[in-house]
Amino acid sequence: MPGDNSVVALTQGVDDTETLYAAQNFDIYKTSDVITGSPPTWVNVNYNLPSSNLKRITSVAVDPNDADRVWVTLGGYVSGEKVYVLHPDDTVWTNFSEDLPNVPVHKIVYQAGGLYVGTEIGIFYTNSNVSGWIPYMNGLPAVPVYDMVIEDGFIFAGTFGRGLWKSTLFSVCPLAYALTPTGDPSNPNSTGVQRYEATLSISSTRHIVGGIGTDVIYRAGNFVRLDPGFEVKTQNEFEAKIGGCSQQ
Helix, strand or coil, X not given: CCCCCCCCEEEECCCCCCCEEEECCCCEEEECCCCCCCCCCEEECCCCCCCECCECEEEEEEECCEEEEEEEEECCCCCCCCEEEECCCCCCCEECCCCCCCCCEEXXXXXXXEEEEEECCEEEEEECCCCCCEECCCCCCCCCEEEEEEECCEEEEEECCCCEEEEECCCCCCCEEEECXXXXXXXXXXXXXXXXXXXXXXXXXXXXXXXXXXXXEEEXXXXXXXXXXXXXXXXXXXXXXECCCCCC
């Protein structure tokens, strides 16, 4: 592989293990014969990728179902130049940054049609059903995330100075709830367990008045906000939690 810079990211295809991508600070190379090549043939696939001293390549992710689809992340503080994707049989990188904040992006991982990026201020997520990138913190402080691993239904994040964090993966539950006495998916006077889970946030002005046996639980990834008018009568139970969906 050409170049004198050290390799900062190395990612192999899953459906095609002959394919391997190697990123240096300013260049990304691809080989399609990493196993059978003697030696492997490396091709520079920078094309139009805007890597420079201000925005070096930091991470690479490969689609496990198609090793010719690859994403890269860039560091630095150049607005709108954070994530790029190269589609199969294409020679033009497509900007996939959308509304990501103008902070360095350190890591990207692909999982089941979605992408997680670790940035200078936490984790963001997107998929084809989400508009832009959304914060996916689940209690994670706004700290630099330099590494992420997905294993057994969880995402593990390695941070700078705040240790290792663990969360469930993005769920298909609603992005947000705004619960009011007249705009509640359940009867606000019903008893029993009433659980509401949202990927991002829950806000509520509910009146919880069901009485003995009523247990209302709010869980959201970023915040739960109890707005003026929210009320829990005596003999009712209420819990607010920060966390991902489908956790008990």
